[in-house]
Amino acid sequence: MKIFEFLKKNYKLYLINSVLAVLIYYTSKIYDLTNHATSCVHVLLTPLDKLVPFIPQFIIIYNSLEPIIYITLFFFFLFHPRIFTPLAISFISLFLVSNFVYVVFQTYVPRPNITYGANYFVNQVVKLYSSDNPYNCFPSLHCGTAALVSSVWFVKKKYRIIAYLISIWAILIILSTQFLKQHVIADIIGAPLAIGIFLIFYNVFNLEQEY
Incomplete structure (x- = not known):
């Protein structure tokens, strides 16, 4: 009964958020x-950057980004539609700002010369390299989206433990971009950029009330 009341109360937000989800x-x-x-x-x-070692095992962490993003978006869409709205706008803003930079200031990251067949982890990195061109590096969207995901979990006090765990994961994501030679150190600016964007919409939507 409470579920139906919640859905009825927030149906307008769900409609708006559905549009935002498509825009994401x-x-x-x-x-x-x-x-x-x-x-x-x-x-x-x-x-x-040249001192940073190549560690192919970090491909496991690197590839975990999309599943965690989808889980987080789905969770807040379903259970916290008021929080999902600024989160979605933050994602959209991050994508638009980052791609604008890619157009006016395109960057390239030299990659190590690796071949398929060495071991499982190297093979996965080879697949990554073949599916993603070495451009669109500054700012890093891997760093930015990971930072967004970790930030939103801090909005609700009851999710604080999850927030700290996701923050550790986000740090590992950032490290993975370095150890896989997908990005250089300067590209990490995507993380503070994303946090800054989220803080803007956190204040605009007065998410302090959700604490």
Whole structure:
């Protein structure tokens, strides 16, 4: 009975959020259109980046991003529609801002020369490299979306333990972008960018009341 009352009370939000969910999907696909070389490509590799080792085992962490994003979005869409709205707008904003940067300031990350057949982890990295061009690196959407996912769990006090666990996971995601040579250190700016975007909409939608 309470479930039906909750759904009835929030049906307008569910309608709005359904539209936002569709927009998340389509704005995320802009990445595929911009992930190529332009007339001016920048390489942000530094001597410090060259010291970062290649650790193919981090592919497991790296590939966990999408499932965790989907679980988080579905959870807040279903149970906390008022929180989902600013979260969705944050995702859309992050995709739009990042892809704008990719268009006006395209970057390239040199990758290690690896071949298929060495072991399971290397094979998975080879598959990653073949499916994702080495462009659209600054800011890193892997870092940004992981930071968004971890941020939203802090809104509700009762999810604080989950929030800390997801934060550890987000840090590992960021590390995975480095150890897999998908990004350079400068690209990590995607994480604070995403947190900043979320904080803006956190205040706009007055999510303090959800604490």
